[in-house]
Every structure is written in structure tokens, then in C-alpha cells.
Amino acid sequence: AQTVTQSQPEMSVQEAETVTLSCTYDTSESNYYLFWYKQPPSRQMILVIRQEAYKQQNATENRFSVNFQKAAKSFSLKISDSQLGDTAMYFCAFMNSSGATNKLIFGTGTLLAVQP
């Protein structure tokens, strides 16, 4: 069974600084997708970034980028130029692309606080 581990329950960063959130996962599959979702205080689930396991190039979306280390099964999220609106819970998620379903397996989340 696949598992996703986020070892940092809480993190804090100053506005305009850079922060990295950690995520590791365990799977025996070779084809899969990894995601970072953001859940602000409004509690919506917002997709931040997506990575296909077969791609070596790290995904980027504006200020958000990932460091995908497939051999180490690591998928960290880097937020550059942090903004107050980045304050949220961040969830790392795994999806097996060759399974019968596309269910997402989530980590327990990291609560990020951006300080002014």
C-alpha cells in the first residue's frame, strides 16, 4: 500500500522569504503522479502543483516549484517570495496512474504561517 509522510506539522516563514516543505512517499509502482494541495482557512482544497513520475524535470508554477527525487521517493515544495496569502495547510498527495482508480492518498499536512 502507498503511504505519504509529511514530517513537518508546522512551519513559519517571513514574508518575501523562501520556504521548503518536505514530503516522502512509499510505493512499489513505477507510474504515478504527485501533487501539492493548499487548504487555506476557508478550507477549500486548491491544487498548487503536479508532477508526473516519468518526467525528470521538476514542475514549476510561478513562485511554486518542486524538488522531485524519484530514487529517494521525495517530493518537496519550495515557495519563493512568500506572501501572506500563502498561509495555509499544505497537503502532499500521491496517485497511482496504473491502478483501477485514481484515488488520492494524502499526507497529514504541514501548516505554513507566513509572518509579516
Next chain:
Amino acid sequence: NAGVMQNPRHLVRRRGQEARLRCSPMKGHSHVYWYRQLPEEGLKFMVYLQKENIIDESGMPKERFSAEFPKEGPSILRIQQVVRGDSAAYFCASSPQRSNQPQHFGDGTRLSIL
């Protein structure tokens, strides 16, 4: 272009009552997923449905919980004889097909059991 619509946003029930949660997927999406988020925890998969079919219900409790996605109308997650432990946020997500496109989430239904 409306996103995934869930209603109600908040639902309060007394122990022993039934709770019905509705989810209308995004236009053009035929796959629906339900997830549950207990307080201070991440989301846990419950069930995956296509129109008129349950594809995977491995995450759903065997008793009191059921889900459907009829040919017409929204997907329904039904919880019978609710207990305090059912208090949680229930999220619905949809995707266009059994593809690798990201799932789009609704705003969730917060269920509180008195």
C-alpha cells in the same frame, strides 16, 4: 464555468438521524470521488463513482455509509444513524474521465453531530 458544487456547506444532525450530502461535478466530468477529513487530519479516500456505478468503495465504512451517482442528478453520500465520530468535513472531487487529470475539489460539507 461552475466548479464542483457541494451542498449543504454546513449540516447539523443529532445522533441517530440521517445525513445526505450532495455533490454536482464540474460540467463534463463523469467521475466523482468522496473524501473525509477528520479534525486536524488529512483527507482520506472513501469512494469513487462513475455514473450509476460504484468503482471503488474500499475507504468507506461497511455500515451506515452509502454513495450513489445516478444517471441524472448529483452524487449523494448518505450516512444513516449518525454518531459523534461522523463529525468531519466531507469533500467531493471530480475528474473528466478515468484519466490522470487532477481532481477538482468542491468546498466541502462540514457535518456536525450533536
